[in-house]
Each structure stands twice: as C-alpha cells, then as structure tokens.
Amino acid sequence: MSHRSNLERVLKSGEFAVTAELGPPKSASAEIVKEKARMLEGYCEAANITDCQTAIVRLSSIAAGVLAQNEGLEPVIQMTCRDRNRIGIQADLLGASALGARNLLCLTGDHQSFGNHPKSKNVFDMDSISLLKMVKGMCEGRFECGEEMKEAPTFFIGAAENPFADPFEFRAPRLAMKAEAGAEFIQTQIIYNIDKFKEWMRQVRELGAHEKTYILAGVAPLKSAGMAKYMKKNVPGMDVPDEYIERMANAADPKAEGIQICVEVLEEVRAVEGVSGAHVMAIEWEEAVPEIMEKAGLLPRP
Amino acid sequence: MIKAERKPVSEIMKMLSATGDCNNVVVAGCGTCVTICFAGGEQEVESLVQEVKIADSTCGRDPRTYTETTPQRQCEVEFIEPLEDAVTGADAVISLACGVGVQVLAERYPDTQVIPGLNTTFMGPPVKQGEWYENCAGCGDCVLGWTAGVCPVARCAKSMMNGPCGGSQDGKCEVGKDIDCGWALIVSGLSRKGQLDFIAKAAKAKDWSPSSHGGQRKMTREDLMI
Ligand code: SF4
Numbered sequence: 001m002s003h004r005s006n007l008e009r010v011l012k013s014g015e016f017a018v019t020a021e022l023g024p025p026k027s028a029s030a031e032i033v034k035e036k037a038r039m040l041e042g043y044c045e046a047a048n049i050t051d052c053q054t055a056i057v058r059l060s061s062i063a064a065g066v067l068a069q070n071e072g073l074e075p076v077i078q079m080t081c082r083d084r085n086r087i088g089i090q091a092d093l094l095g096a097s098a099l100g101a102r103n104l105l106c107l108t109g110d111h112q113s114f115g116n117h118p119k120s121k122n123v124f125d126m127d128s129i130s131l132l133k134m135v136k137g138m139c140e141g142r143f144e145c146g147e148e149m150k151e152a153p154t155f156f157i158g159a160a161e162n163p164f165a166d167p168f169e170f171r172a173p174r175l176a177m178k179a180e181a182g183a184e185f186i187q188t189q190i191i192y193n194i195d196k197f198k199e200w201m202r203q204v205r206e207l208g209a210h211e212k213t214y215i216l217a218g219v220a221p222l223k224s225a226g227m228a229k230y231m232k233k234n235v236p237g238m239d240v241p242d243e244y245i246e247r248m249a250n251a252a253d254p255k256a257e258g259i260q261i262c263v264e265v266l267e268e269v270r271a272v273e274g275v276s277g278a279h280v281m282a283i284e285w286e287e288a289v290p291e292i293m294e295k296a297g298l299l300p301r302p
Numbered sequence: 303m304i305k306a307e308r309k310p311v312s313e314i315m316k317m318l319s320a321t322g323d324c325n326n327v328v329v330a331g332c333g334t335c336v337t338i339c340f341a342g343g344e345q346e347v348e349s350l351v352q353e354v355k356i357a358d359s360t361c362g363r364d365p366r367t368y369t370e371t372t373p374q375r376q377c378e379v380e381f382i383e384p385l386e387d388a389v390t391g392a393d394a395v396i397s398l399a400c401g402v403g404v405q406v407l408a409e410r411y412p413d414t415q416v417i418p419g420l421n422t423t424f425m426g427p428p429v430k431q432g433e434w435y436e437n438c439a440g441c442g443d444c445v446l447g448w449t450a451g452v453c454p455v456a457r458c459a460k461s462m463m464n465g466p467c468g469g470s471q472d473g474k475c476e477v478g479k480d481i482d483c484g485w486a487l488i489v490s491g492l493s494r495k496g497q498l499d500f501i502a503k504a505a506k507a508k509d510w511s512p513s514s515h516g517g518q519r520k521m522t523r524e525d526l527m528i
Contacts, residue, residue: 108462111460124461130507160468161468162469165467169489
C-alpha cells in the first residue's frame with residue numbers, strides 16, 4: 001500500500017495510530033528540539049511541531065520539523081493563517097515539502113492577542129477550511145490562483161477540530177466540512193469530558209464523516225490541580241470535569257495521577273467507534289509520553 | 303455611521319506645540335456622524351476649547367484665540383467652503399471630524415496645519431446610549447445575504463469565512479468575553495432560517511482585492527458624471 005508518511009501508513013493499516021506534540025523553544029536552540037525529538041522518537045508515528053502556538057514567537061515549525069526529522073522523528077508541520085497570507089503559506093509549504101516534510105496540519109491559529117506580541121497586525125487572509133482547500137489543490141499541482149506548477153508538493157493533510165467549542169451543534173458538520181475540503185486526518189482538542197466527546201462522535205458518525213477522514217482523539221496529562229482549574233477557566237473549549245480536578249487536588253503525586261487520568265481517558269476514547277488514533281499532547285512535558293504509551297499498552301509502535 | 307472618539311487633550315496639545323507659535327486656532331466640528339456619537343459636534347467643540355484653554359493657562363502660555371465652527375459636514379468641499387476665511391487666517395485647525403473630514407480639510411488648505419482631534423474608530427450602529435459596536439469593515443464584497451445578515455469580516459476576530467473557529471464559547475469570542483462571536487450569531491441566524499447549508503458555499507479563499515488590501519480604493523460612476 002502506498003503512503004506518503006509513516007503516520008498515513010499506520011492509519012491506513014488499521015492499527016491505532018499515535019501522534020505526539022513537540023513545542024519548539026522560544027530561542028534559536030537546535031539542541032532543545034533535537035533533545036525533545038529523541039525523547040519522542042519510537043513512541044509515536046509522528047509529532048506535531050507547533051507553529052507559534054498561542055501566538056508566542058518560537059522557532060519555526062518547518063525548521064524544527066526538519067531538525068526533528070534528522071533525529072528520526074517524523075514531523076507533522078503546522079501551518080496557521082494568522083501570520084502569513086496565501087503567498088507566504090504556499091512558498092513555505094513548497095519549502096517544507098522540498099525538505100522532506102510529509103504531514104501537514106492546517107489551522108486557523110490562535111488570535112495574536114493571546115501571545116507575546118499583542119500589538120501585531122494579524123493576517124487571516126484565509127481560514128483553516130480555505131487553507132485545506134488550497135493545500136489539496138497544491139498537492140494536485142495547482143497554486144491557489146489556479147496557475148499550474150511543475151512539481152507538486154506531497155503532504156498527508158490534516159486539520160484540528162474542537163468538539164467542546166460552540167455552537168456545539170455545528171462542530172460535527174464543521175469536521176465534515178474539513179474532510180470535504182481536504183483533511184485526511186483530524187486531531188481533536190484535548191478531551192476530558194468523555195460524554196460530550198462521545199455525543200460529538202455520534203454526530204460525526206451520523207454524517208459519515210469518520211469514514212472520510214481519520215480521527216485522532218486528543219489527550220493530555222494534567223500536571224496539577226492548579227493547571228486543571230486554570231485550563232477550565234481560561235482556555236476556550238477546555239472542559240475539565242470537577243471529578244478530575246478533585247482527583248488531582250487529592251493526589252499524593254499529582255504528576256503520576258495526571259498520567260493515570262490521561263491513560264484512562266485514552267482507553268475510553270480508543271473504544272469509541274470511528275476513532276482511529278490518539279494525539280497525545282504533553283506540552284512542555286514531552287518526557288511523559290513514553291510512560292503514557294507504556295501504561296496504555298501501546299508499545300512498541302507498529 | 304462612522305464612529306470616533308476624542309484624543310486626549312495632551313496629545314492634541316503636543317501636536318499644536320510642534321506646529322510652532324499658534325496664536326490663532328480654529329476648532330472645527332462636524333455636524334453628521336461624529337455629532338451623533340458625541341465625539342465631534344458643536345458641544346464637543348465647545349468643551350474641547352474649554353479644555354485647551356485650561357491646558358494653555360496651566361503651562362503659563364499667553365491666551366490664544368480659538369474660533370469655533372461646526373459645518374454640517376467636513377467630508378465635502380462645498381460644506382467647508384464657508385470656513386475659508388477662518389481657516390486661511392488661522393495658524394492651525396483642530397478638526398473634530400472623522401479621518402475623511404480631516405483629510406478633505408487638509409487637502410483644501412494645504413498651507414494650514416490640520417490637527418486631528420479624534421481617533422476614527424469604526425463603522426457601526428449604537429447598541430444603547432453610550433455604546434456602539436463595529437459591524438461593517440467596508441471590505442468591498444458583501445456576503446451578508448449568505449451569513450444571516452451578520453458580517454464575518456467585521457464581527458469575527460479572525461475574519462473567518464467558513465464557520466466558527468475552535469475558540470467560540472457560550473456565544474462569545476475567544477478574544478474577550480465582552481465580544482460576541484460573530485459566527486455564533488451567524489450559525490443561529492442561519493439555523494433559524496433553515497439555511498445552515500449556506501456556510502459550505504463559501505469555502506474558497508476570500509478575494510480581498512476589493513478591500514483596502516488592493517491599495518487606495520476609488521469609485522467612479524460615469525452615469526453620474528457631468
Ligand atoms: S470565537 Fe468566533 S468571532 Fe472569535 S475568532 Fe473565533 S469564530 Fe471569530
């Protein structure tokens with residue numbers, strides 16, 4: 001079976017796939033990227049390399065992706081619409097493909113008011129859906145303007161979806177729109193509210209969208225009760241049930257408890273019909289990934 | 303209508319001082335949009351003059367002559383022509399019009415220093431007394447017929463054209479709990495009309511060339527020309 005990336009290979013094989021997340025540093029340190037890549041290598045099919053997440057300037061996704069690739073970790077390049085127009089995006093994507101990156105996640109991007117340059121001007125020439133459409137066209141050999149190119153880039157194309165954002169009734173149709181626009185895989189926002197996730201997946205299945213795109217359920221270990229409360233209060237769409245906050249607060253070893261909860265969530269979402277994999281986000285805690293994978297019985301990787 | 307708000311008097315005074323020894327100053331309001339939003343009408347001209355007089359005397363300056371005038375509009379030359387004598391005899395004009403009016407005045411009287419007294423903020427309606435919001439970005443390519451009459455360009459922080467982002471929560475925008483999510487309004491408006499399928503129709507990237515991204519915009523109507 002032909003495949004463009006390792007991630008695509010595992011998803012197509014029907015095995016439960018796992019992606020992780022690598023946050024590049026707020027500096028020019030190649031060493032930090034390499035170290036994190038070595039930590040994740042062998043524990044996931046590929047790792048997302050975030051593109052200035054929460055609008056904080058970091059080493060670029062494409063550059064960090066190439067560094068990770070050189071360490072043996074397959075990158076999922078992220079591209080947001082916040083910082084580049086369609087000219088910049090297409091140019092960077094041609095470059096990413098030329099450098100050997102094969103997975104691409106298309107995002108609208110967090111608003112710049114969250115980050116460390118709130119006085120900047122945003123771009124938002126496109127949004128995630130028009131970006132997906134454009135990338136699909138590029139992979140077929142066409143620029144957004146319709147002009148043909150000689151050598152098309154190659155990407156296994158993905159997108160994100162947040163089942164916990166509003167309007168809830170529009171979230172499953174939106175996933176379907178992304179699949180229609182070109183998303184071959186979807187990574188979801190971090191799941192803590194399993195009931196709501198299951199209801200969302202029911203709606204996704206009703207639309208038949210799970211058969212058009214691979215869905216990777218997002219999970220993340222909580223570090224402390226404080227972090228759980230903060231996320232619930234401040235991160236849009238982060239629906240952390242009180243039960244988990246309490247367990248974190250009462251735990252003798254909160255980090256171990258966080259990993260335990262993460263494994264439990266992973267096992268539950270894994271059993272949901274239509275879920276093809278998990279996206280494990282241990283943000284600034286990459287070393288937690290091997291333990292989560294081990295405890296969830298997901299090692300060795302196929 | 304166009305909305306604007308007064309600049310702090312310190313900023314106006316800074317510009318005035320940079321202009322040199324201005325003894326004759328005209329303060330010009332505008333009787334249309336900025337009167338309605340209480341930023342640049344006759345009353346605001348009067349109170350600005352009070353404020354600058356106080357500022358002058360606080361810093362021990364000799365009193366200047368301030369001439370107050372509020373034409374019905376500053377954005378059309380015919381309406382500012384009656385100001386000719388006052389303006390040409392003045393060392394500076396503080397304009398309490400929107401940016402359109404300030405520029406029409408500056409272009410008409412190129413030798414006079416025209417100082418903006420307002421920050422022009424946006425186009426939008428009043429919500430209630432003392433509160434306004436932006437609802438049109440003047441993008442040059444109106445899609446309101448497809449979006450339940452709610453503008454995704456002006457009322458979405460990311461000008462999304464294909465549905466709400468993942469930050470929409472309880473009808474509010476991820477940027478701030480005091481801002482309505484434009485897309486939450488669009489989705490509820492379209493579902494009320496049974497038109498949710500309208501959203502999928504927009505999937506192509508927006509053409510921004512009719513917006514200000516295409517350079518200064520001009521409009522000509524030959525049928526109106528004489
Ligand atoms: S929350 Fe709503 S208004 Fe704010 S950026 Fe997202 S879609 Fe736009």
